[in-house]
Amino acid sequence: MATLGYYLLLAAFIVCAYAGAISVAGARRRSRPLIESGIGAFYLVSAIMGVASAVIVYSFVVGDYSIRYVQRYSDSVQPLFYKLTSYWGGLDGSIMFWVALLSAFGSAAVYINRERHRELIPYVVTVISVVQMFFLFLMIVHNNPFQTYLTETPTEGTGLNPLLQNFYMAIHPPTMYLGFVGLTIPYAFGMAALITGYLDDSWLRAVRRWTMIAWLFLSVGLGLGMIWAYEELGWGGYWMWDPVENAGLLPWFTATAFLHSVMVQEKRGMLRVWNVALVITTFFLTIFGTFMTRSGIVQSVHAFGDDPELARMFTIFMIATVVVSFGFLIYRLPLLRARNELDSWLSREAAFMMNNWILLFSAFFVLFATMFPTLSEAIRGERLTVGPPFFNQWMLPIGLTLLFLTGVGPLLAWRKSTVVNLRDQFLFPVSMGLAAGIAVVALGVRVWASGICFALSAFVIGTVTQEFWRGARVRQRATGTDVFTALVGLVGRNKRRYGGYVVHLGMVLIFFGFAGEGFKQKEEAQLKPGQQVAVGDFVIRHDALSVTDDGQKQMITAHVTVLRDGKTFAEMYPAKWIFRKHEESPTTEVAIHRGFAQDVYLVLATFDAATQTASLAVDINPLVNWVWMGFGLLALGIGIALLPDAAFSFATAAVPANAATTALILLAVVLSQGVTLAQETVPAIFRSPLERQVANEIMCDCGGCRLSTESCGMMNCHGKERQLSKIQQHIKSGQGHDAILASFVREHGGYDVLMQPPNRGFNRMAWLLPYGVATVCLLGVAFTALRWSRRRVPAPAAPAIDPELDARLENELRDLE
Amino acid sequence: MSNKAAKIGLSGVVLATAFGVLLYSSLGESLQYYKYVDEVMAEPAAWHGKNLQVHGIVVPDSIARKPDSLEWRFDLQRNGKVLRAYYTGIVPDTFKAESEVVLTGTMDDKGFHATEMTAKCPSKYDAAPAGPTVESSPAPSGGA
Numbered sequence: 007m008a009t010l011g012y013y014l015l016l017a018a019f020i021v022c023a024y025a026g027a028i029s030v031a032g033a034r035r036r037s038r039p040l041i042e043s044g045i046g047a048f049y050l051v052s053a054i055m056g057v058a059s060a061v062i063v064y065s066f067v068v069g070d071y072s073i074r075y076v077q078r079y080s081d082s083v084q085p086l087f088y089k090l091t092s093y094w095g096g097l098d099g100s101i102m103f104w105v106a107l108l109s110a111f112g113s114a115a116v117y118i119n120r121e122r123h124r125e126l127i128p129y130v131v132t133v134i135s136v137v138q139m140f141f142l143f144l145m146i147v148h149n150n151p152f153q154t155y156l157t158e159t160p161t162e163g164t165g166l167n168p169l170l171q172n173f174y175m176a177i178h179p180p181t182m183y184l185g186f187v188g189l190t191i192p193y194a195f196g197m198a199a200l201i202t203g204y205l206d207d208s209w210l211r212a213v214r215r216w217t218m219i220a221w222l223f224l225s226v227g228l229g230l231g232m233i234w235a236y237e238e239l240g241w242g243g244y245w246m247w248d249p250v251e252n253a254g255l256l257p258w259f260t261a262t263a264f265l266h267s268v269m270v271q272e273k274r275g276m277l278r279v280w281n282v283a284l285v286i287t288t289f290f291l292t293i294f295g296t297f298m299t300r301s302g303i304v305q306s307v308h309a310f311g312d313d314p315e316l317a318r319m320f321t322i323f324m325i326a327t328v329v330v331s332f333g334f335l336i337y338r339l340p341l342l343r344a345r346n347e348l349d350s351w352l353s354r355e356a357a358f359m360m361n362n363w364i365l366l367f368s369a370f371f372v373l374f375a376t377m378f379p380t381l382s383e384a385i386r387g388e389r390l391t392v393g394p395p396f397f398n399q400w401m402l403p404i405g406l407t408l409l410f411l412t413g414v415g416p417l418l419a420w421r422k423s424t425v426v427n428l429r430d431q432f433l434f435p436v437s438m439g440l441a442a443g444i445a446v447v448a449l450g451v452r453v454w455a456s457g458i459c460f461a462l463s464a465f466v467i468g469t470v471t472q473e474f475w476r477g478a479r480v481r482q483r484a485t486g487t488d489v490f491t492a493l494v495g496l497v498g499r500n501k502r503r504y505g506g507y508v509v510h511l512g513m514v515l516i517f518f519g520f521a522g523e524g525f526k527q528k529e530e531a532q533l534k535p536g537q538q539v540a541v542g543d544f545v546i547r548h549d550a551l552s553v554t555d556d557g558q559k560q561m562i563t564a565h566v567t568v569l570r571d572g573k574t575f576a577e578m579y580p581a582k583w584i585f586r587k588h589e590e591s592p593t594t595e596v597a598i599h600r601g602f603a604q605d606v607y608l609v610l611a612t613f614d615a616a617t618q619t620a621s622l623a624v625d626i627n628p629l630v631n632w633v634w635m636g637f638g639l640l641a642l643g644i645g646i647a648l649l650p651d652a653a654f655s656f657a658t659a660a661v662p663a664n665a666a667t668t669a670l671i672l673l674a675v676v677l678s679q680g681v682t683l684a685q686e687t688v689p690a691i692f693r694s695p696l697e698r699q700v701a702n703e704i705m706c707d708c709g710g711c712r713l714s715t716e717s718c719g720m721m722n723c724h725g726k727e728r729q730l731s732k733i734q735q736h737i738k739s740g741q742g743h744d745a746i747l748a749s750f751v752r753e754h755g756g757y758d759v760l761m762q763p764p765n766r767g768f769n770r771m772a773w774l775l776p777y778g779v780a781t782v783c784l785l786g787v788a789f790t791a792l793r794w795s796r797r798r799v800p801a802p803a804a805p806a807i808d809p810e811l812d813a814r815l816e817n818e819l820r821d822l823e
Numbered sequence: 824m825s826n827k828a829a830k831i832g833l834s835g836v837v838l839a840t841a842f843g844v845l846l847y848s849s850l851g852e853s854l855q856y857y858k859y860v861d862e863v864m865a866e867p868a869a870w871h872g873k874n875l876q877v878h879g880i881v882v883p884d885s886i887a888r889k890p891d892s893l894e895w896r897f898d899l900q901r902n903g904k905v906l907r908a909y910y911t912g913i914v915p916d917t918f919k920a921e922s923e924v925v926l927t928g929t930m931d932d933k934g935f936h937a938t939e940m941t942a943k944c945p946s947k948y949d950a951a952p953a954g955p956t957v958e959s960s961p962a963p964s965g966g967a
Contacts, residue, residue: 392850392853392854395853
């Protein structure tokens with residue numbers, strides 16, 4: 007199976023190369039058959055990737071533990087569902103999953119647009135093929151998911167980390183991937199437009215919908231991530247500005263900017279360079295985000311370990327992307343001249359430009375702050391970090407300005423707003439905002455940021471309501487129906503616009519939830535039974551601590567009564583579960599009492615069963631649920647915008663799916679039982695220099711980290727101890743450095759147990775090979791493409807061959823011998 | 824045309840400078856040095872009063888807790904250098920002897936006063952779906 011899988015990947019790579027090359031050739035020679043052949047090959051890639059996916063999923067299901075990836079990320083007792091999701095459970099498989107999704111998305115995009123945008127399609131195929139080739143190349147030389155054990159096959163798998171075996175973890179990564187992969191499609195069309203020079207607005211029309219779909223997935227993915235952090239991790243919040251979170255946020259900013267600036271180009275023919283640049287930047291950020299989290303350049307508690315090799319390959323790819331993309335952009339600048347100039351700053355296009363600048367600045371800022379530790383280390387040689395407060399300090403005013411513009415944009419007219427229509431348009435929303443502001447002050451809200459946020463929310467709601475109301479009235483008068491029918495008709499007529507307004511409402515709800523953060527209250531207390539602690543309006547009383555056992559785990563549950571105004575508000579049961587054989591890592595079961603106004607969030611932190619003492623972390627999180635509702639509304643809005651054409655079925659599928667997902671996640675959180683693998687730890691403190699050196703050169707065996715045994719930071723790493731104790735044995739038996747490495751290589755059956763292949767003799771080839779192969783492939787593809795694309799010059803008619811002359815030549819040649 | 828380009832360029836430069844200055848000045852307050860215990864202990868006095876993140880391993884048998892309270896005292900070590908640390912609050916599940924922790928806080932003569940504690944435990948995430956999408960949030964840290 008493994009061999010089949012590997013050959014499928016190789017085949018996919020070759021077919022990709024063919025598709026890319028033949029498409030260029032077809033486009034240059036204007037040969038329909040060649041282009042069709044390229045498209046066919048492109049479809050074939052998705053078929054091959056489909057089969058390869060089936061192979062790995064099959065291997066997971068039957069438990070083919072000779073494949074390393076299967077062995078590391080699944081075991082026989084794992085439920086079938088999680089065996090399937092183990093596919094993207096690790097680094098190698100997730101790259102493969104990425105390619106599979108990209109090929110499927112790409113094929114769909116090409117299929118839909120093949121007639122309408124005939125001139126662009128060949129280059130779309132080429133660009134996507136090149137991106138696929140990069141990821142396939144990564145798998146073939148570096149992260150092959152079908153790699154097998156050279157030595158004896160283990161009979162049982164290590165198992166997917168139990169913490170990841172929850173519904174959330176199954177659904178969140180694919181959602182994010184769909185968002186990331188989807189953003190490759192606009193890039194491909196943008197590049198195709200640049201290459202061909204067909205830089206009218208047709209490429210924009212082709213990618214609008216794809217950008218919306220990608221944006222939907224990205225937004226929902228981010229939302230799911232926040233829900234998971236909130237409910238699973240038990241630290242009381244949902245966003246921590248962790249590098250891995252930020253990696254998903256960066257392209258979201260630029261994609262949002264693009265969705266807005268597209269409209270300016272459509273209506274006014276401006277921002278044409280800008281739009282192409284945004285599409286390129288967005289694509290670049292998806293790749294950069296991947297790079298950031300996988301290469302180890304950013305230190306995060308959660309990022310993947312150091313992998314300089316991968317980092318190098320990504321760097322090369324990213325530099326190439328930037329150079330080629332922006333090179334073409336500069337080359338085509340003359341074709342991208344704006345058809346209009348900005349008439350007035352009091353126009354909708356000006357508001358969109360502001361929105362774009364701010365979104366781009368947000369992306370830049372988050373990138374800067376995320377990379378800050380790395381940058382400071384590179385420049386000053388000293389690692390400096392900035393914490394979440396720094397992010398908040400900047401993103402708070404930025405977010406509020408964006409919210410303000412959300413309300414302003416739709417009220418301004420294109421080109422230029424006159425004083426009369428300004429007054430006419432702004433009267434209602436501004437008075438809504440002011441009313442809310444006054445109410446906020448009167449109610450005594452003392453957190454200024456939240457106060458402003460509430461007022462701005464009211465302003466935006468005013469704007470959106472007014473838009474719907476006026477539109478519906480006009481339509482009602484025109485068609486003579488009732489208001490509701492007119493409203494539905496209105497939305498149907500201009501789905502993108504009104505869907506967009508619904509998305510704006512979703513964002514308002516999200517901001518409303520964010521504003522609640524300003525009123526967050528938290529307390530930590532050590533309580534004996536009967537003792538209580540006051541947090542905000544609530545009194546938390548610890549009643550008892552019970553210890554129960556269900557055979558699988560011991561459950562220590564705190565029985566807590568939450569009182570409000572002296573009356574019982576809720577009874578809650580935060581718990582710690584201690585699984586048999588995993589006593590070292592108890593799991594925290596957060597208790598959340600949800601409400602529109604606030605969540606009461608309880609964590610049982612530590613306990614003393616003998617005295618029934620419990621220490622509790624209490625968080626009162628106001629308005630949190632509005633954030634989740636906002637994400638739901640946002641998905642609904644995009645669903646409306648996507649409704650036309652064939653997307654109807656998609657929209658109906660996506661919206662309930664999202665609502666159901668949220669519900670299922672809640673369920674999953676209640677039911678999920680995270681277990682971490684407990685292992686005894688090897689004293690890691692006083693060790694000889696030799697042992698350290700060897701440990702630095704031998705790869706940790708745990709499977710995911712690709713770090714050296716020395717630097718694998720996992721506390722309960724099950725591979726590290728094994729390797730370390732082996733190293734210690736070897737040292738005890740008096741072996742030297744080289745001998746130890748040699749015996750590891752012997753035992754493991756290959757050099758890949760070493761962090762680096764010995765850099766001498768034949769092994770030096772190993773260093774050069776990937777780059778050599780890449781160069782040869784690229785040159786080959788380029789050469790073939792150029793060759794094929796050379797227009798065939800009619801060959802000069804072959805001189806008629808004189809039979810006599812022929813015979814004489816024959817004779818003479820014979821004589822020569 | 825060149826007039827327009829100059830205007831755009833000029834406003835670009837002004838904006839960039841303004842944001843640069845703002846960024847730089849706001850950085851000053853929120854900068855934290857990220858250091859390993861041995862780096863800090865090489866010259867402890869130099870770090871007094873600075874915002875600091877210290878990364879080290881909890882020394883076995885050094886963890887002490889004031890009865891019926893959430894006040895902790897323990898030692899962090901790395902490469903033989905030891906730093907005494909104080910922390911009040913709820914510790915992560917993963918905080919125990921020999922766990923790798925990152926403390927945020929300040930230092931004085933008595934030792935390190937942490938306001939935040941993160942236990943480094945990527946093993947929870949090692950099998951995490953790779954990529955930008957790995958959901959990621961801080962390790963459960965009661966103090967955070």
